[in-house]
Amino acid sequence: MKGIATATEGGEATGVVIPRGDDDDYDDNNIPSADLTAPRATHQDALDMLRLGKKQEFRRNFAFISTLGWISIYMATWEYVLVSLALGLWNGGFAGLFWTFLATVICYAAVIACLAEMASMAPTAGGQYHWVSEFAPTTCQKFLSYSAGWMSTLGWLASAASGIVVAATLIQALVEITDVEFTFPAWQYTLITLALLVLTIWFNTWGAGNLPMLETVSLFCHFIGFVVTIVPLWVMCPKNSAKEVFTSVINNSGYANTGLACLIGQVAVIYCNFGSDSIVHISEEVSDASLVVPRVMWWSYIINVVLGIVGLITMLFCIGTLDQALNTEVPYLQLFLNSGSQALTYVLIIILFVLIFSGNITALATTSREVFAFARDSGFPFSSWLNKMEKKRHMPFNAVYATSICIAVLLLINLGSSFAFNLIISLSLLALMSTYMLSIGCLLLKRINSEALPPARWSLGRWGLPLNAIASDNE
Template identity: 30%
Template sequence: MAPNVDPVRSTATILSVDQMHVTSVLSNRSQKILVDHPVDKDEAVILALGYKQEFKREFSLITTFGVSFSVLGLLPSIASTLWYSLAYSGNAGLTWAYLVGMIGVMAVACSMAEISSAFPTSGGLYYATAMLAPPGYKAVLSWFVGWSNYFVQVTGAPSVAYGCASMILALKSLNDPDYSATNWQTYLLTSCLTFVCSIIASLPTKWIAWINSGSTALNLLFLSISFVIILGGNTRSDQGLPKFNNNDMAWGITNFTEWPSGICILMSFMAVIWTMSGFDSPFHLAEECSNAQLATPRAIVLTASVGGVLGFVFQLAMAYTIVDVDDAVNDELGQPYVSFLAQILTKERVITLTAFAIVLSFSMAFSCMIAASRVLFSYSRDGCFPLSKAWSHVNATTKTPVNAVWANWFLGELLLLLMFGGETPIDAIFSVGAIGSFISFTVPTLLRITYARNTFQKGPWHLGAFSIPSGVVAVCFVTLMIPILNFPQYKGADNTPDMMNWTVLVYWGSMFLCMVWYVVYAHKVYKGPKSNLDKDQLVTDDEDNVIEAVTTKGQDARYYGEKA
């Protein structure tokens, strides 16, 4: 080397946490973070929140929306939850009750979007809860929210795959009236579906983004085709019926419960709540999304609003064409959506539209698996789970949490054993998805409008003057629905073990065990979210010592945001 040529010096970035305008586990400690490379805004935010940038940011607003819209899975979600709309309140559950429920759902979604802009981490709701809670309650509240949201995630893919398997077997019964699926056949088919979904969820982020972009296109295409066929291709006229039902029938209540009609309508909200529960997925993908503080909340609101409108329009078509609500609910096919289609379409069209729902159910299942793996990864990163080190590992090849994917698959297989107890116990995992999700969605919002009302640091996307009103509506809606989602369809002597609402046992029993675990042991080791930055990356001394720490390594020091 020529003697007059200086060696190339690398540039280290110095990031001041307190100047990032975020509330984090490192806030108000005069912490400065040293990074041995240039830092963009997304990495600066996640560093300030206390975490390393471990994923590639290969999701955009559109591809993030693609994942969440696939998780929403409107067509398969509507098909799977007709048990709770039609079977509780008849057509009213598809029409005006759905609209009323969407008011509360949109308030929850908008409030969550605002919080996601301030805390764009994979931990999402649980991290935000800890940052917004009073100091003495950070650990216990984040523990509760974390486990509640995890139960939603771990039951998501199995419940969707179960619905997919049920539709496949219903088609078999449609073509072979003598066939009746056994529990083992349903279990094995569901297990095969979740196994393939886990393989897809283990792929690199870029591949997952491509696949979900395709599944989003299929969602919109199949939903549109189904809508047109239901309205234009139905056989009602051939049956001597008007082409469409009158308004009284399409919007009328048929109370199939033993509760008053008002309670019956509230119970039917379970369908819209479960259908719309996937809009939190962008929050869990925030660390893989570019421009996360804006793209994440926009994807949440876009998913909820687009999904809400399209879902209502599609259900409106169903309400105006269904022939007999009671027969659809109690048909021996065992799947109300397929039974509804069989009332108004030729056999070939029934098979085609059910096949559409099956394909979209499958794409929904692997999207749920993706979101669930990110939740397990992020919570394990903070030591919330047994064997956390294993679940927080990022695969060196795919740059995704593969271990977390397969841990969730195994737990899902155990949950699916509920089907051997009958239809009612396995239906409880749908209820867990509804009640667990909206409880975890709303606790940070409750803290936002109460304790943290004056201290919450808004992100670049916020609701402005509508922040508090939206939060109040969201909290009131969820508070009302918590007991309703635990109601059984029948009461008194008719509420037998095979007809009871197993949510009380499956969700609240599980949460009770988690809180007992926290009180007995976990509170000793779990103190809330914690930074996973290396110790030599954090400097708390004055500015001169920070710069000296960098220059002694032979690096040039540059503060984040400083021009080259």
């Protein structure tokens, strides 16, 4: 990798990164005319691209609402709370899961705030690997940046694959409700995941021009689906007592320490709440990115966490006894069927499928943008092919296709061994979290050494140092 340059030629990096200076260090007359004339690009966008040494190749089609939809539908916190927290129930029970969820989202807020500030300092599709390159000591700058780029890529690839698998399990659940005797052979299940992948590819290539509208519609569906799901469950399901929900802790982990058991279940909690950095990788497609992107990162996290907490409380009160929840392979089916209506169960599963599949479209788009950006800085083999832009639609088709092939390979692993696939997904979470740790840690080091930082329109101010320290410790 050649590092992130302060100047580019033909999309290739040509130099070594330096921390960005003040706006006054740059002459407005040096801003390329293409950056100034890009649709919906602000003067600040053009100035940021100049300071980052990047050529404006994307159209800036995303505004605040469509950007908010991008993150919210990818995070899909309340949706994943319902479908993905079986591990937390097994390791902690009702109360253990609830209090672990609450503590995790409070602590994780510091991480989101730090990432949002860096997104304001350097609003580039590269995200974490670029931030590491900007803030890391020069002695290890390239190594750490290169490592962050690869970990981010691997993490996003596995994340995109996992979302497709979750969508496929919802299709499987619909079939099982109709015919309890039917089971999907592994090859059929894999074919379903590959078919879903093909659909996401279409939305990210020939349908890519409609992504902002799709994300806006998905945002409203995210909220409407929440109401349509939660209200009937409260009305129709028998309820557990508040004592059971908030004080009933169990430990099935095999460890003597219950706190350790809850930490094992925390993996599922983090999975439901991560993904705020997805918007960073389309920063070059957002109008007024250095302000809109960090604002959306922060508020989408707050909104999704609130919806997630309400969804979790609903699940814990309405799912039935803990034994019933633990003795079913699909706890959310137990939750929906507890309403006493099979028709409602169908409707709720379809709602979850549509919303989670919409998030899969976002996941592929995010991953392809990260791959494009890293290739633009020569981080991959065949980078010159990967960073080519489809001129008519201003989309990185080659990056989308290459990303999709890698995701397909991961899905095929599930055909041979579901355990191996789940292990890869767990490692993806670790990979992405490590990029957060690297970028925030490098920023913390600069603050400790009182070194100059790039300007940020969304700044943590005097709280920067303590929040960086808290976030680094949390990671």
